[in-house]
Every structure is written in C-alpha cells, then in structure tokens.
Amino acid sequence: MSVPADAPILTSDAMREAEAACAVQGTSLSELMELAGAAVADTAWRMAAGAPILILCGPGNNGGDGYVAARLLATRGAAVRVAALSEPSTELAKAARAGWSGPVEAVDGRLAPAPLIVDALFGVGLSRPIADDLAAILGHFADRRILAVDVPSGIDSDGAADWMPPLRADVTLALGALKPAHVLLPTAPACGRVLLAPIGIAANKAMRTLPRVRETQPEATAHKFTRGMVLVFAGPMPGAAGLTAAAALRAGAGYVVLNGSERAPFSAIIAESDAKFGERLDDPRVGAVVIGPGFPAGDELLFDVEAALDSGKPLVLDAAAIDAALPRLSETPRKTILTPHEGEFARAFPQLYGSKIDRAKAAAARTQAVVVYKGADTVIAAPDGRLVAAWPGSPWLATAGTGDVLAGACGAMLARGGDAFDAAVAAVGWHIAQAARIGPGLVADDLIRD
C-alpha cells in the first residue's frame, strides 16, 4: 500500500470545480476523459503483461473512462473484453461507448472473469452503497488482479461514509488528484497501491499527501540555541515526558529542558525541579513548550497549562492538556500544535461531523491551532485550510509511547521558529521515517536512539 508523495487531494465537489475550470481554460471534458482513459489503458497494459483484460463499465463517466481505455487497449492489440451494468447515462459516457466497436457483455452471474479486471463501475459520483446483488456478482472476481479506475467502486470518495468496496484493488489509478478515501481509514487499504494520473487538472494544492522527508542540515553558523530550545513539562508520570524530551533532542532541537523530573533520558537534557517552571516560561530562548505526555487530567495540569498559555510561547499540547487548554485556545493568536488520537479528538470535539479530514479542518478552524489528528491515517490540519494526509505512515508505530515521541518531535520543529503547520508536517514525516528505518520489533525508545 502506498500513495504518491506531495500529491493533491480533492473532494468530489472540488474535483467538479477543477473540471469546470479546465473547461473554461479550453480543455473539454471529453478531452479529459480521453486522457483519463489513456492513463487507464497504460496502467492496465503494464499490469496485464499480455494476459486478457476484462473492463467493467458503470453508467456514469467512470464507465466512460473504461470504454475509452477498452478502445485504446484493443488498438494496441490487447485481449480486452467489456461488460456493462447498463447503457451509459451521461453524454460523455455515451460518446465513449460509441467509440468501442466490440461486444458489451452483461455484468451478471454468468460473466467469465479474466486475469486482470478493470473496475470502471463507479467513481466520485456514487451516492449510495452498491446493491447486495451486484456486490455478490463482483465478489466472484475477488481473486483476480484488480485495477480500480479513480476509486474502488462502492466507496464514498469523500471518505465521510465507511462503505467498503466489494472488490479490493491491487492498484487504484486516481484521476486528476487523490480523493480523501485514498488516504483515510477504513477505505485506504482497499485501494492497494495508489497511482496518480494528472490528466491536466490544475488541482488546488491546499490538501496534499505527506511530502518526502528531506534531511535538513543545520546552518553552518548554527549554535544550540539557534537550533531551538524546547521546554518539556513532565508532570506526575515523568517516563512519558522523558521520551518526549529525548525525541525533541533527537529530532533536532539544540537544547532541551525536562522540567518536573529528576531523570534526564540523555545526559545532554537538563532535568530540573518543577519549581523552575515559571522562570523557564519567561526564558526568551525557549522556542516551544510541550505539555501533556504522562500528565493525567487534574488541577495541577490545568494550572500548568494556564501558565503556558499566559506565557504566549508556541505550544505543543497532547492528551489531557488539549482539554485543559480548549476554552482559551482561540482567544489569542499563537503557534499551537494539538496532537490528539482518536479518543482524545472525540472527547475534545464531539460535535464535528464528516470525514476525518473534514473534522480535523473544522477543529483547526475552531481552535486556531494546527491539529495533528493521529492514527494509522494521521491528518494534519491548519486553521487556514491547509491539510496533509500521512497515509500509510508506518504500522510499526502502533505501540506504546510513540505518541509521546511525536509530541517531542513537534516541539523540536516548532522551536525552530517557522510556521506551525510546516513544523507539524515535518514532525510527522520525521516520525514515520524513523519508524521505517527501524521496522520490525520497533519500541518507542528505538525512535530516540541512534
């Protein structure tokens, strides 16, 4: 499972707007369909490697892409058959159907499979789950190689409904842009390897997949304070905060203070009594404060979060510190990163609806903070509408303590002084790259070791 790096993600509404903009600029929708069909034909040609291909066409433009691909594959000499649910219903799909001169079989229980099935039944236009009888017919093809056109048929491309497709794809060819369902659970794994066919659509770049992680070397003139100073507040359970502090140092902070703990995880980290917390908050060199890891909800947490908010410092708030800060977050603009997992997000933002992307964006707009909504399908949202989806991340991160490490990495990136959204994206990228480097047997401590 993979998705292209730094690729645009569009909802179905945004996709239609982009298509309309293309038409205004002189590229007709039938030209777009021709480009889409050509990309499908290329991918199918490579996947089939000479074996027969069966293309399943639906009534809309997703089916239209299928007819175009069938025509182009036949011209190349591929052994291609077409089966359709019904006659096409859109003008574009009718024209594409007219260009296919071969037979069109019915999609029913007698349809013979082929080694490669191209699923061009439904794309972004699907408005309800696939009927059970069609799902049962498609189920007969589940053991074949499947190429899904745009999305595996049967899913809500916007990722708001959790409908699953009857056919899981080996490869999904996204047209024009990725769609939320390609990068969100539960549908993302059903898309297999996602490829992007740009087809000339000028996609809005506000929502993207995770960019490639670039190793950034410190400036030649760097010293420890220019690389960023992070203050981690430990609270009553200092083990988790120790991981956070170590992660901040490992992710590139020049100087890390672990306040409220007697045990420094690395000799280079200053561990000190919590009596100094106020003084540290006044230190102009502190570029980011991290609170939450290992800190249960309670009066003490509330008091310390209030002090951190009063300081005006850039903040990383995790776990119970998110709830403690919530009432005050939007009152003054500041750089803040929130790092809730599923349960913490639901507790902090119970009234939000829509896809995980919609909810993360709404939470960021409401709090005026960058929201790193964690999970296997982590998304990072900024108050201004920017969003990065980090699917497929690394499954090795599904173990205790990795969230504490991520909070520390966010602190390190934030303390450098740049944009809070870019900092959160860099931290998530660092976290996944570390996990990929370590792989099997990963424990959270490995992420902070050499």
Ligand SMILES: NC(=O)C1=CN([C@@H]2O[C@H](COP(=O)(O)OP(=O)(O)OC[C@H]3O[C@@H](n4cnc5c(N)ncnc54)[C@H](O)[C@@H]3O)[C@@H](O)[C@H]2O)[C@H](O)CC1
């Ligand atoms: N991205 C692009 O620039 C281009 C994309 N193209 C392709 O067009 C589809 C979207 O096409 P659209 O016609 O809007 O919808 P669909 O083909 O996805 O299907 C809608 C079709 O199906 C009917 N329908 C909806 N739900 C159901 C259901 N549960 N059961 C039965 N029938 C259903 C609905 O009434 C419509 O008739 C996009 O994904 C791309 O593949 C174009 O090639 C242009 C360029």
Ligand SMILES: [K+]
């Ligand atoms: K499809």
